[in-house]
Amino acid sequence: MKNLLAGLLGALMFAYASVKAVPAATLPVHKISDHFYVIEAREDDGSNVGVLVSGTGVLLIDTMLPDAKDMLLATLATITDKPVTHVISTHGDGDHTGANTHFQNLGAEIILQANVAYSNVLYTRTYEDTLTLTFGGQTVMLYGFKSHSFEDTxxxxxxxxxxxxxxxxxxxxxxxxxxxxxxxxxxxxxxTEALADPKTLIVPGHGKLSRIEDVIHQRTLLDDWINHIKALKDAGQSYEAMAEDPQTIAFWNDFTRSADNPRGREMFVRRTLATELMDMVSLSHDQLSALEGRYLYTDGVRVEIALEDGKLFARNKGDFFSELQPLSPSIFHLRGWVGGQRFIFDTGKDGKTMGLTFVGTSNNYKARRLKNDSPH
Ligand SMILES: [Zn+2]
Structure with missing residues (x-):
């Protein structure tokens, strides 16, 4: 009888739920001041979110994953009924921009660092180095970096x-x-260290709210980590051996809260090598500058090779951005890429660069150099 009743109740509740939509769950909200809140995302929801409320609207910092949109809206509703008028995305990754389209469709300004133009992420306003906004009497300072992405804020x-x-x-x-x-x-x-004092609240892209001492701890660990991986590389170890090194495992456990994760460790080893520890040659400014220009692939895709701050970049609007690191005067590694992809420049008998080949993991793509200032 008890079971029957429970079954009936269950069926009734199910019927109720299927007619009337279950309200979306809400996330923990930290009230920082009478006008500023932080929504703490769980691991599967995407980014943490900042909520700055003025008398007329709301400025959001990051908008989680697309699938978390209903939960974000439900959580926002517990804070304010004002409309979202501005969104700042710390970068273009999908776990930080999931509800941007939703808010843009409702008229919100979407603000990102200008290098977002080399991705397919939407925006309505960009800035280069710094931007100062005033919102509801509050100052919001934005600083652009190339770090995790090319458009970090x-x-x-x-x-x-x-x-x-x-x-x-x-x-x-x-x-x-x-x-x-x-x-x-x-x-x-x-x-971060220059702006922070011991009381500053540091909101990470993911994870728990932090203090500057946590950031400094990670910084010290990173220095030691890179030296450690360099030593293993110099000793000629394989990726697998580097990932299973006891000191590598100790670093991993200090960096992360996740359980033992050999594949994650090996990927971090490989990406550290591909980002910071490639065997590069040193090329002169003139050698690098000679490669600058616009190139056209046979399928119509373009790539611009540009020298900025002594570094060579390959990029295409709406599409692609990568730093190129020289392995020889003509062969370049894509910084951070672990698949062995290369850009190889073709130089004619007269010493002029004629074209380039992108060597992918399965196919090669040839491009010819376009004449400077030519529209084609
Ligand atoms: Zn993220």
Whole structure:
């Protein structure tokens, strides 16, 4: 009888649920001040979210994964009934921009660092190095970096003493500095340390709310990690052996909260090598500059090769951005890429660069150099 009743009740509840939509679950909200809140995402939801409320609207920092949209909206409704008028994305990854389209369709401004133009992520406003916004009387400072991505934004709210790092700092996970390398990662650490005091709330892209001491701890670990991996590489170890080294495992356990994860460890080893420890040759400014230009693939795709701050980049609007690191005067590694992909420049008898070949994991793609200033 008890079971029958439970079954009946269950069936009734199921029928009720299927007619009337179950309200979306909500996430934990940290109230930082009377106008500023942080929504703490769980591991599968995507990014943490900042919520700055003014008398007329809401500015959001990051919008989680697309699948978490209903939960984000339900959680927002527990904070305010004001409309979202501005979204700042710390970078373009899908786990930080999931509800951007939703809010843009409702008229919100979507703000990202300008290098987002080399991806397929939507935006309505960009900035290059820094941008200062005032929202409801609150100052919001944006600083652009190449670190985790080519379009990272560090966000500082000085009145509330809060810093959002995006994925340039994640709590409970190792640094993933594959676009900007150690230099880009260090620039983010430097800026964070310069802006923070011991009471500053550091909101990571993912993980628990942190303090500057947590960021400094990770920075120290990263220095030691890179030296460790360099020593294993110099000793001629295989990827597998490096991943199973006891000291590698100890670093992994200090960086992350995740359980033993040999594949994750090996991938971090491989990406560290592919980002920071390639055997590069040193090329002169003139040698690098001679490769600059626009190139056209047979399928119509273009790539621009550009020299900036002594580094060579390959990029295409709406599509692609990568740093190129010289392995020889003509062969270049794509920084952070672990598949062995290469750009190989073809030089004619007169010493002029005629074209380039992208060597992918399964196919090669040839491009010819376009004449400078030519529209074709
Ligand atoms: Zn992320």
């Amino acid at each position: 560090l966000i500082h709210l000085p009145q509330d003493n809060v810093i959002f790092t995006g994925d340039a700092y994640n709590e409970g996970w190792h640094p993933s500095f594959y676009s900007g390398g150690y230099e880009g990662q260090s620039a983010v650490y430097d800026k």
